Amino acid sequence: MNDENPIIIEMKDITKTYIVGLEHVHALRGINLKVRKNEYIAIMGPSGSGKSTLMNIIGCLDTPTTGLYLFNGMSVSDMDDNQLAKIRNKEIGFVFQTFNLLPRSNALHNVELPLIYANVYSQERKERAVRALNSVGLGDRIHHKPNELSGGQRQRVAIARALVNNPSIILADEPTGNLDSKTGEEIMQLFEELHQKGNTIILITHEEYIAEHAKRIIRLRDGLIESEEIFTTRKVMV
Amino acid sequence: MFSKLKESFFISISAILANKMRSFLTTLGIIIGVCSVVLMSTAIKGVDNSFQQGISSLGSDVLYIDKFAWFSSEEFWKMRNRPNITYEDYEKFKSLVNLPLAVAPQAISVRNIKFREKTAEAIFVTGSTTEYLETTNFSFKSGRFFSEIESESGRDVVVLGYDIAETLFGNIDPIGSIVKIGGFNYQVVGVLNKQGSNLLGAFNPDRQVYVPIKSLFRHFGLSWRSITIVVRAKNSQLLEETKIEAEQVMRQVRRLKAYESSDFSINQQEGLIQIYKNTVGVIQIGGLFITGLSLFVGAIGIMNIMFVSVKERTREIGIRKAIGATKRIIMAQFLMESSIISMIGGLIGLFFAIVLSYVIDQFIPTSVQISAVLIAIVISLLTGILSGLAPAYSAAKLDPVESLRYE
Incomplete structure (x- = not known):
């Protein structure tokens, strides 16, 4: 852990309240969190602990009710929809449990999509997409559609899509949840490699053995950070 | 983008x-x-x-002096009691007006026309004078309109509309042939080019024939019926003036006093439009x-x-x-x-x-x-x-x- 690395995410007293009918549901009750570049963090917690809400806020899919959220020094709390879309496009790479690929598009096009939204020209776009697919070991599957790929391969496409715009963080929500344990392990291996290459990774999971891949584990309960563990050394499981 | x-x-x-x-x-x-x-x-x-x-084959600069108004709020029976417009009215009128380009009488009879075994039924036979041609925009496919002499002497000559010629003669040139109009022999002297439109129905010039009005009167005894006086202005700018003059002259012909209202109507295609x-x-x-x-x-x-x-x-x-x-x-x-x-x-x-x-x-x-x-x-x-x-x-x-x- 290098405390000299620049801070990417800084959260102060973040709360999120949903109004369901007449009831106010306090999903987050005051989260304080700092994420530095090249950290590998796992956010854990039972269902209802607020980890999905926290992920949505970190991922700029949602905005906090109160509190300050600085992303690379910019205040996300004050951003409008278009600015949030831009942050999601350039700074955040999402990896979902259910892969969330576009079913009618091939792997290449799925990976190209963030670049299309970033106005990258077609030649460069294709080169970068192919490079990203190569880096997750799918260089020979670029013209396959999602239904022609295995679960592990689909998740690799999704990871390539998350990587292609060189985001500040990779946000993975239960990335192995829909995979068998062997494939899941391979995907975790891939995250390990990405971390080694300097990427910042935030992993949301409720599986202890998945969280153990991270260098820092944050446990949530009832909308608050319950505990935090930092591992300075950890053996990579193969 | x-x-x-x-x-x-x-x-x-x-x-x-x-x-x-x-x-x-x-x-x-x-x-x-x-x-x-x-x-x-x-x-x-x-x-x-x-x-x-x-409508343009009717001419935008043409006036029709009629017993009846084409479009009028006045009741039909009132107009029915008006005196007929006679051939003499036309002659007097023509001798008194100055502005028009052309003035011609027009009487219409509906007859069958035969050539050998072919018949065109219920055709508008328009009787007029040579000057009628100048009130129209007719052009000829072959032949000519009837001449002044033919008109004045009421000779049995006929000018065929395009469709009629086509029906009766097909590809043969009708000039010089004899057709029977209502049983009387007429010599064809001209055939018109196509000009009208089906919308006008029987009024379409393509489906009419033209004969000297005196011939029409002689054979079909129409002189007791009211005729139409067709007046064409020199150009459409002069139409209004021509109309005013026509009204005055016609009142003169009819010897109407200042307080009497006109016992005729001056129609024009504008009303139709x-x-x-x-x-x-x-x-x-x-x-x-x-x-x-x-x-x-x-x-x-x-x-x-x-x-x-x-x-x-x-x-x-x-x-x-x-x-x-x-x-x-x-x-x-x-x-x-x-x-x-x-x-x-x-x-x-x-x-x-x-x-x-x-x-x-x-x-x-x-x-x-x-x-x-x-x-x-x-x-x-x-x-x-x-x-x-x-x-x-x-x-x-x-x-x-x-x-x-x-x-």
Whole structure:
């Protein structure tokens, strides 16, 4: 852990309240969190602990009710929809449990999509997409559609899509949840490699053995950070 | 920007192709709508053209002095008690007026015309003088109009309208042949070029024949009936003055006192145009409105299917938003899709309209004009955009978190 690395995410007293009918549901009750570049963090917690809400806020899919959220020094709390879309496009790479690929598009096009939204020209776009697919070991599957790929391969496409715009963080929500344990392990291996290459990774999971891949584990309960563990050394499981 | 549009385009195409049957049925509404709107506007144009053409064969600078007004609020029985306009009235009138280019009498009788075994039934036989030619824009396919001498002596000569000549003679040149009009022999001296329109029915010059008025009177004894005095002004600017003069001269002929109202009417085609616009105009607007309704129904079909499409692709919208699509991009994507469906429908509809216009052409001379093509494209594009707006907006404002969770 290098405390000299620049801070990417800084959260102060973040709360999120949903109004369901007449009831106010306090999903987050005051989260304080700092994420530095090249950290590998796992956010854990039972269902209802607020980890999905926290992920949505970190991922700029949602905005906090109160509190300050600085992303690379910019205040996300004050951003409008278009600015949030831009942050999601350039700074955040999402990896979902259910892969969330576009079913009618091939792997290449799925990976190209963030670049299309970033106005990258077609030649460069294709080169970068192919490079990203190569880096997750799918260089020979670029013209396959999602239904022609295995679960592990689909998740690799999704990871390539998350990587292609060189985001500040990779946000993975239960990335192995829909995979068998062997494939899941391979995907975790891939995250390990990405971390080694300097990427910042935030992993949301409720599986202890998945969280153990991270260098820092944050446990949530009832909308608050319950505990935090930092591992300075950890053996990579193969 | 271009790559985003291209992306939207291909996404739309693949979405349309993914639901071929559904897209086709949706398109069908637009096909029918655009086809009927284009056909209707083409037909309207055709009717208008045909009318304009027909009316111009009457001449915009021509006055018709008649016993009856063509269009009048005055009661028919009052006009019935007016004195007939006689041939003598015409002669006096002609000798007193200065302004007109030409003045001619006109009497009409309806007769059958025979040539050998062929008959044209119930044909308007117009009797007049040589000067009648100058009140018209007639041109000749062959031969000539009857001469001054033929006119004055009431010789049995006839000028045939284009359609009559075609019916009776086919490809043979009728000049010099003898036809029987109401049982009397007439020598053909001229054949007119085609000029009128079917809209005018029996009044169409193509379906009339012209003989010296004195011949008409002699054979068919029409001299007791009222005739029409046809007056042509030197040009349309002088029409009003000519009309005023005609009124004064005619009152003089009739020896009317200042306090007596005129016992004749001066008609002109303007009145016809007015009547045409009042009646046909309403029918046209009604027709366009009704066909417009079918287009509207088509548009609702698109809107409906776009809402279904947005619902079905909620998750896809969520994914796109998560990786950086702005509201505008999502909106453009769905607008693109509805426009493409509508444009495809519009082009197919246009194709059918062109095919069908050939069928309609058999009844009303018409053809699909460039303007109709543009109308079809603009209408279908507008329909696509308008019907896509609400669904596209509902897609754009979807919450990314909610839509990613959508199953």
